[in-house]
């Protein structure tokens with residue numbers, strides 16, 4: 001029998017305590033104030049430790065956190081070549097000077113005894129040999145030259161790269177230039193596995209792939225909808241914006257199947273069954289139409305095809321919405337009334353609404369909802385996203401430096417196929433491969449590539465499957481620029497020296513490029529040199545000069561077209577029009593057709609679902625870890641992990657005769673892993689949640705675990721890789 005998905009939801013008021021957030025915050029404060037030793041490992045250095053007795057005066061150097069897109073800026077106190085303290089920059093208007101322990105863990109990660117600081121080459125028998133940096137560059141260049149000589153013009157399709165959230169824009173640009181010089185355009189951005197559906201749909205429907213406004217505008221709004229955006233845990237330093245919004249009486253609504261720390265800041269939360277947000281949005285639009293809460297004339301100003309939309313949503317009655325989303329009708333009415341009555345609404349998209357096979361229609365419907373209610377353009381209106389904000393100009397620059405390339409770009413799916421068919425010669429693996437669904441299949445595909453280079457920090461699963469390892473600098477060890485969620489560009493100076501032969505990706509790719517292409521390669525000696533050239537070449541960067549960016553405590557918001565031009569915050573539709581070619585939003589799209597919702601693939605509530613897997617699988621990020629790799633090497637952060645856990649509602653536990661603390665197998669149709677059961681009212685009945693950060697090579701037991709994507713099938717929506725919504729089951733061990 002399928003599990004009831006309509007059990008009334010009760011909020012777990014003890015959630016914050018059980019999550020030990022208090023300890024977490026205490027830790028954060030402790031590190032900032034004193035650098036107190038909090039390490040759980042005798043081997044490791046604590047964050048900001050090794051305070052020297054020398055009287056050498058401390059130096060303050062500006063930096064920024066390399067992790068989440070809040071991009072906290074800080075001053076590092078440096079003495080005797082070591083960071084003693086990291087102090088959040090109180091003049092940063094986005095963060096107010098706060099930082100979270102992930103950012104502060106950078107010192108520990110840099111000083112980790114597990115860090116690899118020399119290039120290594122894998123021998124035929126699988127053992128590693130230490131080599132020099134010059135040898136690593138020469139070996140890579142030789143492989144690249146051989147590929148170019150053998151395959152000529154076709155070589156461009158035999159070389160590819162996966163990209164991380166880089167230590168700096170200059171590293172990313174150098175990597176792209178080297179790739180482009182070899183004729184390849186096959187660089188896989190992390191965005192592809194992230195919020196790319198939201199970014200692409202925003203481009204298609206509003207003409208900008210970025211957030212359409214900046215976070216300060218929520219203070220001008222009347223309603224903020226956090227649609228699957230777990231803001232407090234995933235952008236911790238942004239919680240203050242929710243506090244400020246509440247002080248201004250902005251109503252805050254949260255849509256998430258789980259209660260999280262974010263729930264404590266909101267006025268109203270609905271808990272849809274995972275993957276059904278599209279139906280919720282269609283139901284809301286239908287309700288607005290049926291109950292005359294929509295000014296149709298105004299709606300047509302941005303959405304001339306309103307009648308088509310009305311037709312697409314008309315079957316989503318309140319009964320139908322409740323049946324599919326599990327949200328009780330009175331809550332759907334309440335939500336629709338709140339939305340219908342607000343003339344200043346900002347929607348903040350979480351990545352989760354992209355992480356299902358029906359991400360495209362879901363995102364489109366919510367954007368249309370903003371469009372028809374007059375909430376796309378102007379103060380206090382628009383759409384924000386988690387991870388976006390990337391300023392434009394990169395392609396212009398890469399082309400200007402290394403020529404146009406008209407080759408059609410593969411997505412990761414096609415690249416994976418090329419690897420399986422042994423059609424790829426060189427892979428620059430600059431990310432985890434564990435970020436893609438069906439991690440085991442991806443690993444197997446990479447196994448067919450004869451030369452895999454991994455740039456990284458530790459002996460991770462990616463290093464293990466590579467032929468060449470090149471050690472990278474952590475962010476305080478080199479200068480460079482980066483961007484944050486508000487499209488703000490920040491600059492950091494070099495704070496300390498890098499150990500061993502660690503280099504920036506900028507240096508490695510530039511050195512390989514020069515070795516292969518000689519003087520034809522556009523070589524920059526320093527990140528400063530490249531940054532200045534960028535501003536010279538890309539018109540939208542003319543006003544983002546290094547001098548200005550360096551001075552600013554929180555970065556400058558892109559674009560600024562004039563030298564000394566004014567920085568613009570807020571709505572990007574400055575002319576009062578969308579940036580699409582005709583200024584309208586489409587309902588019947590040439591590529592994606594009309595708005596239509598289908599259940600996520602392999603979901604237990606899809607038609608013809610496999611009833612052997614009756615629970616809905618979801619996973620996601622946790623406040624105390626950054627992605628799936630590096631922070632797993634921080635002892636201080638490890639103490640907040642509990643290993644592989646799986647959370648379920650008490651009703652679910654009862655139904656399957658499971659109890660809190662039980663050891664269970666979490667199993668999907670493609671694999672299983674051991675987990676510890678957490679019974680909590682913070683999650684919707686019928687759904688399971690497991691954290692995504694664990695890493696098989698983590699040096700701490702609490703962080704060790706198979707990659708969660710090893711048990712996620714190879715299902716995507718047409719743009720984003722999707723990770724959620726598949727059926728799963730729990731069995732007691």
Ligand SMILES: Nc1nc2c(c(=O)[nH]1)N[C@H]1C(S)=C(S)[C@@H](COP(=O)(O)OP(=O)(O)OC[C@H]3O[C@@H](n4cnc5c(=O)[nH]c(N)nc54)[C@H](O)[C@@H]3O)O[C@H]1N2
Nearest residue numbers: 228230234255274275350351352387620621623625626627
């Ligand atoms: N601590 C920490 N912070 C991070 C990161 C990190 O690794 N660690 N990574 C950064 C990056 S790159 C990104 S892209 C962002 C991602 O930020 P988010 O997209 O906010 O992150 P997720 O944890 O994937 O999902 C957020 C919430 O979606 C809920 N959810 C799951 N399924 C559904 C659904 O079907 N509908 C709705 N409405 N909600 C659902 C989950 O319960 C979860 O609470 O976080 C950034 N911040």
Ligand SMILES: Nc1nc2c(c(=O)[nH]1)N[C@H]1C(S)=C(S)[C@@H](COP(=O)(O)OP(=O)(O)OC[C@H]3O[C@@H](n4cnc5c(=O)[nH]c(N)nc54)[C@H](O)[C@@H]3O)O[C@H]1N2
Nearest residue numbers: 164166167190193194430431432435455456627628629692
């Ligand atoms: N199961 C599951 N999968 C997910 C997600 C999830 O929540 N759950 N989230 C998705 C999202 S939102 C994202 S953004 C992606 C993130 O996925 P990834 O970008 O793969 O993230 P990481 O696990 O941090 O791995 C990055 C690796 O890149 C390398 N690296 C880091 N910094 C640098 C650098 O400056 N230079 C170079 N050369 N290398 C560097 C390090 O070796 C590190 O191991 O994962 C996606 N996949």
Ligand code: SF4
Nearest residue numbers: 065068071072100103
């Ligand atoms: S909130 Fe984000 S940017 Fe700020 S310190 Fe934490 S991880 Fe880094």
Ligand SMILES: [Mo]
Nearest residue numbers: 193194195387
């Ligand atoms: Mo992301």
